[in-house]
Amino acid sequence: MQLAAHPHQPDYSPRQNDVLDSALRLLVDGGEKALTTASVARAANCSKESLYKWFGDRDGLLSAMIGFQASKVRTFDDTAETLTAATLQEHLVLFARDLLEVLAGDVSLALNRLAIGQASRDGSKLGSMLQERGRRQIGKRAGVLLEAGRDAGLLVFGDRDDAYDTLYGLIVSDLHLRMLLGEDSGRMVKDFGRRAEKAVSAFLRLYGSEKSSAQS
Amino acid sequence: MQLAAHPHQPDYSPRQNDVLDSALRLLVDGGEKALTTASVARAANCSKESLYKWFGDRDGLLSAMIGFQASKVRTFDDTAETLTAATLQEHLVLFARDLLEVLAGDVSLALNRLAIGQASRDGSKLGSMLQERGRRQIGKRAGVLLEAGRDAGLLVFGDRDDAYDTLYGLIVSDLHLRMLLGEDSGRMVKDFGRRAEKAVSAFLRLYGSEKSSAQS
DNA sequence: GGCGAACCGTACCGTACGGTACTGTGAATG
DNA sequence: CATTCACAGTACCGTACGGTACGGTTCGCC
Numbered sequence: 001m002q003l004a005a006h007p008h009q010p011d012y013s014p015r016q017n018d019v020l021d022s023a024l025r026l027l028v029d030g031g032e033k034a035l036t037t038a039s040v041a042r043a044a045n046c047s048k049e050s051l052y053k054w055f056g057d058r059d060g061l062l063s064a065m066i067g068f069q070a071s072k073v074r075t076f077d078d079t080a081e082t083l084t085a086a087t088l089q090e091h092l093v094l095f096a097r098d099l100l101e102v103l104a105g106d107v108s109l110a111l112n113r114l115a116i117g118q119a120s121r122d123g124s125k126l127g128s129m130l131q132e133r134g135r136r137q138i139g140k141r142a143g144v145l146l147e148a149g150r151d152a153g154l155l156v157f158g159d160r161d162d163a164y165d166t167l168y169g170l171i172v173s174d175l176h177l178r179m180l181l182g183e184d185s186g187r188m189v190k191d192f193g194r195r196a197e198k199a200v201s202a203f204l205r206l207y208g209s210e211k212s213s214a215q216s
Numbered sequence: 217m218q219l220a221a222h223p224h225q226p227d228y229s230p231r232q233n234d235v236l237d238s239a240l241r242l243l244v245d246g247g248e249k250a251l252t253t254a255s256v257a258r259a260a261n262c263s264k265e266s267l268y269k270w271f272g273d274r275d276g277l278l279s280a281m282i283g284f285q286a287s288k289v290r291t292f293d294d295t296a297e298t299l300t301a302a303t304l305q306e307h308l309v310l311f312a313r314d315l316l317e318v319l320a321g322d323v324s325l326a327l328n329r330l331a332i333g334q335a336s337r338d339g340s341k342l343g344s345m346l347q348e349r350g351r352r353q354i355g356k357r358a359g360v361l362l363e364a365g366r367d368a369g370l371l372v373f374g375d376r377d378d379a380y381d382t383l384y385g386l387i388v389s390d391l392h393l394r395m396l397l398g399e400d401s402g403r404m405v406k407d408f409g410r411r412a413e414k415a416v417s418a419f420l421r422l423y424g425s426e427k428s429s430a431q432s
Numbered sequence: 433g434g435c436g437a438a439c440c441g442t443a444c445c446g447t448a449c450g451g452t453a454c455t456g457t458g459a460a461t462g
Numbered sequence: 463c464a465t466t467c468a469c470a471g472t473a474c475c476g477t478a479c480g481g482t483a484c485g486g487t488t489c490g491c492c
Contacts, residue, residue, distance in 0.1 A: 030336070030337075031335075031336025031337045032333065032336070033336075033337055036478085036479060036480085037479080037480060037481080038478095038479075038480090041440090041441090045440080046439080046440070046441095047439065047440045047441060047442085048440095048441095048442095048480090048481075048482085049439080049440085049441095049481095049482075049483085049484095050438085050439060050440075052480095052481070052482080053438090053439090057480080057481080058480065058481090110336070112393075112397075113332050113333065113335060113336060115397055115398075116329050116332050116333065116396045116397055117248065117329065117332065117333035119247075119329060119396065119397055119398035120246070120247025120248070120249075120326070120329060120398075121246075121247045121249055123398070124397060124398020124399065127397030127398035127399070128397070128398065128399070130397065131394065131397060131399070135390070162414075165389050165390075166386065166389070166418060168389050168390055169385035169386050169387075169388065169389030169390070169415075170382065170385050170386065171385075172385065172389075172390065173381050173382070173384050173385030173388075174351070174381075174384055174385070174388065174392070176390070176393060177328075177392060177393060177396075178347065180332045180335065180393075181328075181331055181332055181335055181340060181343030181344070181346065181347060182331075182335035182336075182339070182340020182343035182344065183340065183343070183344070183347070198378075199385075202382060202422055205421070205422060206418055206421060206422065252448085252449060252450080253449080253450060253451080254448095254449075254450090257470090257471090261470080262469075262470070262471095263469065263470045263471060263472085264450090264451075264452090264470095264471090264472095265451095265452080265453085265454095265469080265470085265471095266468085266469060266470080268450095268451070268452080269468095269469095273450080273451080274450065274451090433492105434491105434492090435490105435491085435492085436489105436490095436491090436492105437488105437489090437490085437491100438487105438488085438489085438490100439486105439487085439488080439489100440485105440486085440487080440488095441484105441485095441486085441487100442483105442484090442485090442486105443482105443483085443484080443485100444481105444482080444483075444484095445480105445481085445482080445483095446479105446480095446481090446482105447478105447479090447480090448477105448478090448479085448480105449476105449477085449478085449479095450475105450476095450477090450478105451474105451475090451476095452473105452474080452475080452476105453472105453473085453474075453475100454471105454472085454473080454474095455470105455471090455472085455473100456469100456470085456471085456472105457468105457469085457470085457471105458467105458468095458469090458470105459466105459467090459468090459469105460465105460466085460467080460468100461464100461465080461466080461467095462463105462464085462465080462466100
């Protein structure tokens with residue numbers, strides 16, 4: 001397996017990044033239907049010809065949008081300190097809140113809708129791209145946290161991916177899908193804190209060692 | 217609350233049901249793009265004029281497709297017997313497997329993709345419809361099961377919806393979304409059994425009373 | 433100043449779709 | 463037999479989109 005700090009990202013110019021920003025804005029508040037080449041060109045004050053020169057065709061533009069957005073989401077590593085039962089729980093709750101807020105973000109929802117809409121006809125190219133650049137990244141952060149918890153004797157699990165899968169399910173359940181289907185996300189954002197705490201509490205009951213049973 | 221055996225379903229004629237079947241077939245193996253009025257008319261051997269007479273417009277056809285498909289999925293109630301720890305677990309595993317298989321179904325995936333694709337522009341009309349007729353129905357089955365378990369002293373929970381939310385998350389996690397994004401569902405279907413058992417086991421560890429700790 | 437590259441704005445082309453109108457036909461009804 | 467109804471088949475219309483071509487403008491470079 002290759003390290004691939006920069007797998008082969010095109011790394012667009014500032015001007016092109018502006019265009020991609022405009023396109024994302026357009027997608028967010030208009031859906032895919034509003035994302036026509038003409039409207040992108042108009043919104044970004046560029047010509048359609050330039051769009052086709054830079055991104056090849058419409059699908060290239062969509063791929064570029066996903067790659068661009070993913071490059072903006074930096075998954076900071078918040079490890080590197082000795083974990084106690086309290087700090088582990090704290091970090092997990094923080095992770096859960098961040099995850100929920102990322103999933104509820106306008107751009108994330110719009111891009112997921114876009115990729116799902118295209119899943120039937122592009123061989124899930126956009127879908128796997130979103131999966132790779134989105135969930136894998138944030139999942140790595142969780143994985144590091146989980147293994148640190150295990151190393152500190154606070155968590156007990158065999159397979160790390162299984163544990164993360166459980167954690168993810170407890171945090172998100174079908175909330176992501178409901179938001180993708182159009183349920184008003186603004187109304188549920190204020191419950192994210194409580195939801196995160198409940199999910200982490202349940203997760204610790206499942207995977208916490210007896211050593212970490214000093215929870216509220 | 218009203219009984220509402222027939223809330224206000226249009227209840228289409230057999231001929232129209234055939235048309236809806238053809239439309240669903242078309243949607244499943246071609247995506248939304250393939251679902252043009254002309255192709256539906258051709259596949260169903262009917263005229264476009266009849267389509268518009270019966271369903272109003274394209275959106276009406278889509279709504280009818282969702283309603284039609286939902287009417288075919290009957291959520292049988294498998295309660296009505298004295299629950300023991302073993303039978304409760306058995307019923308929960310059965311429920312989990314059924315849930316996973318429903319979510320992985322071709323038609324379910326296609327309709328969810330369709331509704332998600334339209335969520336941005338129709339005010340989530342299709343989305344709430346799918347939610348209401350799909351998840352609410354199967355959730356009711358789970359709710360009955362959960363309350364029966366509580367009545368038998370095998371489960372302990374305060375809010376039934378919270379418990380169901382947890383159960384759902386443990387069973388599904390992000391698997392539904394991954395399938396919607398195009399990940400090959402056929403490959404993971406054979407793991408549904410193991411997945412269902414693990415999810416139910418975790419759920420019972422969280423919500424099972426000490427009386428029900430006779431698990432494998 | 434001359435020149436070429438990059439690019440905007442716009443006009444243009446082919447196609448495909450949603451929706452409507454029209455004609456023909458077979459079956460039921462009187 | 464005449465009338466009516468429901469429908470298939472098809473032609474048609476307006477529009478909108480993806481993609482291309484072209485004239486005009488700015489900017490850097492020799």
